[in-house]
Amino acid sequence: MRKSVNYIRLEFPSRSSNEGFARMAAACFASQMDPTLNEVEDIKTAVSEAVTNAIVHAYPDSIGKISLKAKICEGNILEISIKDTGKGIPNIDKARQPMFTTGGEGRSGMGFTIMESFMDALTVHSTPGRGTTVTMRKKIASRANGQR
């Protein structure tokens, strides 16, 4: 476990109108790490995917709670966790496969692929009926030794 330098914790209902807020909040928090524009876009994209997954898959027929925790760790590493207490994922390996989706016409099945591609590390913990936590890490290159 890396030592945390700073963190935020947010909680919001699983309404799609909160997707923009969640990714902007994560990007604003990360701005103190002095990321490049590409790194900010990577963070926004990955958070958008994780929050959308929670909205679409964790709570398909209801509104539930989503919590977002963003943490700056030693070594200028950003760690973001998106947690829900929804349906859970019965088969994580299958869910992470490109083009696999249970979300119907409006989804592409590329969410996890994009999270993996835009962040350095991705872990998924899920218990059917209890919920899912997606944790992503990214080293922010621009201030490798910097902390504020």
Added chain:
Amino acid sequence: MDIKMQTADRNLLLELSGELDHHAAKNAIRELELAVDAALPRRLLLDFGGVTFMDSSGIALLLRAKRCMDALDGSMQVCHVQPQAKRVMDAAGIGRLIHIKQEGTV
């Protein structure tokens, strides 16, 4: 998300602007389907010049557009894709299915 539409000689141009996430894509996909149904185009050009942010919901929109145009035996292209959206398209490998060009007019 705002979509402007132009048709000429069975060419349909849709100019998308704003953020294309799951929240916006729900309506955008519906608007796209209605526009294609109304115009029955031979060629569809999606101008992404105004798309300031896109996630995999944009990939779903592109795949939907491709299916609509395949059903009409027509073609489609995507143009003026901004760097963030391009990186999402590249990560999803959409360039293998859909022609993405940098300059384009109907």
